[in-house]
Amino acid sequence: MAQPLRFVALRFVALEVVPLRVEPAVFVLFDFAFGIIPGGFSFGDYPMPTQQTDTDGIRNQMGEEWNAAANGWTKWEPSLSNFLWPVSQQIIANVRLAPGMCVLDVGTGTGDLALQAAYHATDQGSVLGIDLSSNMLVTARNRAKALGLKQVQFKEAAGDQFAERGAGFDVVLGRFSIMFFPDVVAGLRQLRSLVKADGRVCFAVWDSHTVNPAFAIPLAALRPFVEAPNVDENAPGPLRLAGEGKLLGALEQAEFTDIRVEAIELYQFAASIEAYWVMLSDVSSSFRKQLQGLSEADQDKVKGAVFDAVAEWTVDGVVRVPARALVATAAPGS
Numbered sequence: 172m173a174q175p176l177r178f179v180a181l182r183f184v185a186l187e188v189v190p191l192r193v194e195p196a197v198f199v200l201f202d203f204a205f206g207i208i209p210g211g212f213s214f215g216d217y218p219m220p221t222q223q224t225d226t227d228g229i230r231n232q233m234g235e236e237w238n239a240a241a242n243g244w245t246k247w248e249p250s251l252s253n254f255l256w257p258v259s260q261q262i263i264a265n266v267r268l269a270p271g272m273c274v275l276d277v278g279t280g281t282g283d284l285a286l287q288a289a290y291h292a293t294d295q296g297s298v299l300g301i302d303l304s305s306n307m308l309v310t311a312r313n314r315a316k317a318l319g320l321k322q323v324q325f326k327e328a329a330g331d332q333f334a335e336r337g338a339g340f341d342v343v344l345g346r347f348s349i350m351f352f353p354d355v356v357a358g359l360r361q362l363r364s365l366v367k368a369d370g371r372v373c374f375a376v377w378d379s380h381t382v383n384p385a386f387a388i389p390l391a392a393l394r395p396f397v398e399a400p401n402v403d404e405n406a407p408g409p410l411r412l413a414g415e416g417k418l419l420g421a422l423e424q425a426e427f428t429d430i431r432v433e434a435i436e437l438y439q440f441a442a443s444i445e446a447y448w449v450m451l452s453d454v455s456s457s458f459r460k461q462l463q464g465l466s467e468a469d470q471d472k473v474k475g476a477v478f479d480a481v482a483e484w485t486v487d488g489v490v491r492v493p494a495r496a497l498v499a500t501a502a503p504g505s
């Protein structure tokens with residue numbers, strides 16, 4: 172039975188587990204937000220999947236965009252891993268991942284969650300990570316090799332259409348991937364068919380920018396000066412399942428049972444507001460492009476707006492801007 176949205180306690184990513192250089196974690200989130208990494212908003216230069224109406228076309232476009240983003244993901248891999256670490260830990264705990272389990276990680280990207288799952292499944296188990304993007308999978312394979320994890324394999328495949336090993340997986344996972352499916356409910360139904368009767372699924376998505384400062388800050392700073400993107404909330408994209416009820420509703424429609432949705436609070440770190448700003452303007456090409464299109468006076472106003480907003484999340488000079496993910500855990504039902 173579905174349970175109401177449950178907000179878990181704030182999860183602090185301890186400074187100890189954040190890389191020595193904190194700025195890249197911030198960079199990555201902004202790349203999410205601005206579409207260098209196509210997991211985020213764009214302000215016009217990132218082609219929205221809504222332009223495609225056929226599902227094959229959406230997948231092809233999605234695969235190309237993520238292929239183009241793979242270098243960025245590889246570059247910032249340690250930061251991403253640390254930034255999203257609490258989500259991975261929650262997913263692994265929720266499905267009670269144990270030695271010997273057979274795991275599918277859908278939209279595995281550079282394999283972060285699959286690799287963490289592989290440690291828990293041990294060499295008695297197996298993990299398969301699938302993704303549309305062959306370039307992302309190159310990094311995933313390199314990471315597995317470097318770690319000597321032979322129980323994890325990666326394969327180029329569409330998660331929403333995957334049909335191998337029917338009902339053979341103990342666990343099916345997806346960290347920030349199912350919202351990119353052309354048809355979320357149809358894709359979830361397909362994934363449900365892959366899970367053993369006593370198995371579990373767990374999927375993470377981003378919550379709405381209205382309750383997600385990490386998404387809201389840059390959007391709000393630019394909004395007075397840049398024409399807002401025409402974001403179709405029902406089209407494949409990072410915020411497609413954001414907000415109360417959408418993720419739950421999609422899982423219910425796909426006939427999962429014992430659904431539980433919880434919010435996970437994350438933080439993006441920066442050593443200073445200036446570092447945060449430098450990241451935003453230097454590393455996110457989409458943001459920089461938008462900014463450079465403005466007059467010097469307006470650029471100063473955008474900078475001021477970002478500084479003011481980020482100041483709210485700064486203590487003793489250290490920036491910790493919150494981000495919020497939603498994590499849903501469910502059983503396949505009968």
Ligand SMILES: C[S@@+](CC[C@H](N)C(=O)[O-])C[C@H]1O[C@@H](n2cnc3c(N)ncnc32)[C@H](O)[C@@H]1O
Nearest residue numbers: 210237278279280302303304329330346348351
């Ligand atoms: C935001 S990234 C997340 C990557 C990884 N799960 C992580 O959390 O680090 C989204 C990933 O989903 C993949 N993706 C999008 N649509 C997909 C689909 N229909 N089937 C498989 N992978 C898909 C993209 O190629 C991309 O690698």
